[in-house]
Amino acid sequence: MKIKQVVLNDRPKLIQLFESITIFTPDEQEVIKELLDTYLYNPNQKDYIFFVTQEDDQAFSSFICFGPTPMTKETYDLYWVGTSPHHRRKGLAKKLIEFMMEYMRERGGSIMRIETSGQDSYNETVAFYNGLNFTEEARIKDFYKKGDDLIVYICRL
């Protein structure tokens, strides 16, 4: 397994990976594809970067999308991370987030932000983020929809 930055030729395989991750809703799939196309087709943008893990058989097993938060000095947003159902429970998402931390450190980054739904917290997400030294620093009630809060996780490097 290696981590590689996504290039234009990777688009079909990456779309396939997105679509295999059925825990993403159709709305979420749309947003992720939009970000990918902004990243691939707008050479002037600096807000979104995509990396994947590529297996020995060349398959993409997981991806991450992150970028420097506009107008901040040392803050990065982790926008999306996801793993193919065939490659779960191997620590790939954790590896990609650790890769992002290293990427940030090399560029003077010190704060990583994740915005996520409170509904995600019923599954493994909270334990996962806590294990990576993220803490819940803010919560906006009913943000996504009634009964579905926004939770902001922060990791300070």
Add this chain to the structure above:
Amino acid sequence: MKIKQVVLNDRPKLIQLFESITIFTPDEQEVIKELLDTYLYNPNQKDYIFFVTQEDDQAFSSFICFGPTPMTKETYDLYWVGTSPHHRRKGLAKKLIEFMMEYMRERGGSIMRIETSGQDSYNETVAFYNGLNFTEEARIKDFYKKGDDLIVYICRL
């Protein structure tokens, strides 16, 4: 004075308005122009909308940029609001925000979010938002840079 939605022909006058608002830093000016061009040149995007107040002499006296927050059901982000130095203290920003509230209500919107710098809070901003029923619901320390927190204001309609 009337409120009108921005169209492609308005671009030069709007850029002029942005540049007259010297409380925006060069970085902020860049981000605002990027959003404007996304709004004007990408007909598929639905995230950003621009309106201006136009005076009787056709000058643009203030502007607002907002949009439905992706993946939420009833939430809108107020991204930017600003007034020409020649037209301050006339309540234009307040009028534009009230216009946005009305716009939201007509579309089932119920939560307005503003993300702003803690450093803005030393001036009139806090009083301004409080007067419009915004409350500080979250604060992320050192988010913009060391000593400069992110404050999230929420208004529930």
